Amino acid sequence: xxxxxxxxxxxxxxxxxxxxxxxxxxxxxxxxxxxxxxxxxxxxxxxxxxxxxxxxxxxxxxxxxxxxxxxxxxxxxxxxxxxxxxxxxxxxxxxxxxxxxxxxxxxxxxxxxxxxxxxxxxxxxxxxxxxxxxxxxxxxxxxxxxxxxxxxxxxxxxxxxxxxxxxxxxxxxxxxx
Amino acid sequence: xxxxxxxxxxxxxxxxxxxxxxxxxxxxxxxxxxxxxxxxxxxxxxxxxxxxxxxxxxxxxxxxxxxxxxxxxx
Numbered sequence: 001x002x003x004x005x006x007x008x009x010x011x012x013x014x015x016x017x018x019x020x021x022x023x024x025x026x027x028x029x030x031x032x033x034x035x036x037x038x039x040x041x042x043x044x045x046x047x048x049x050x051x052x053x054x055x056x057x058x059x060x061x062x063x064x065x066x067x068x069x070x071x072x073x074x075x076x077x078x079x080x081x082x083x084x085x086x087x088x089x090x091x092x093x094x095x096x097x098x099x100x101x102x103x104x105x106x107x108x109x110x111x112x113x114x115x116x117x118x119x120x121x122x123x124x125x126x127x128x129x130x131x132x133x134x135x136x137x138x139x140x141x142x143x144x145x146x147x148x149x150x151x152x153x154x155x156x157x158x159x160x161x162x163x164x165x166x167x168x169x170x171x172x173x174x175x176x177x
Numbered sequence: 178x179x180x181x182x183x184x185x186x187x188x189x190x191x192x193x194x195x196x197x198x199x200x201x202x203x204x205x206x207x208x209x210x211x212x213x214x215x216x217x218x219x220x221x222x223x224x225x226x227x228x229x230x231x232x233x234x235x236x237x238x239x240x241x242x243x244x245x246x247x248x249x250x251x
Contacts, residue, residue, distance in 0.1 A: 021208065032201070046205060132194070136195075137196050166190065
């Protein structure tokens, strides 16, 4: 870590708004992108990015510069997104403004894709967020574990439970995946 | 659910929900909204919070016996 970066992090820890602004401009894109991956809606991701940085600023005294800023910020962003998912019914979340897949499997009809997305929206937020990051976004389990504040084994378990519940839901609708 | 089923479910999920990817950025500049929130946050405590705090302070000074009761309800 360069000395200027270390100075900015230390100043932020002391509560400097200028240092916070510098960190905000440096990391806002990454944090916005991370939240967008979870909530899949640009306007919501913008609101949650603001909420995340607000939480970050309020928690400045608990920040440990030696641990780095981005991982800590990502963890706060993940919890802000999780809080948002918990307050929303799944119907409100669909459809997002994320583009449809470019290459779709011909064997999987549009109806099955829609029902899968809807069933996924009905999963408990904790399972959904793990599966979204690890399966849909294909992020490394270690990164997901750090963002959620759980172990890699717990991530694998949540993903497995999410997929099993999803399969059960689809089977109840007469869809055999 | 075996490994094959798990793989199939992952493929189905990826078909249903395409990844967002890394190349995305906010449409709006988020700093002004955050700045407004920071400014509002510094004067956020409403008057009745201070009145309540003052009331509790007076209560504990006048009736020290109420301290254990207050601590119980905290």
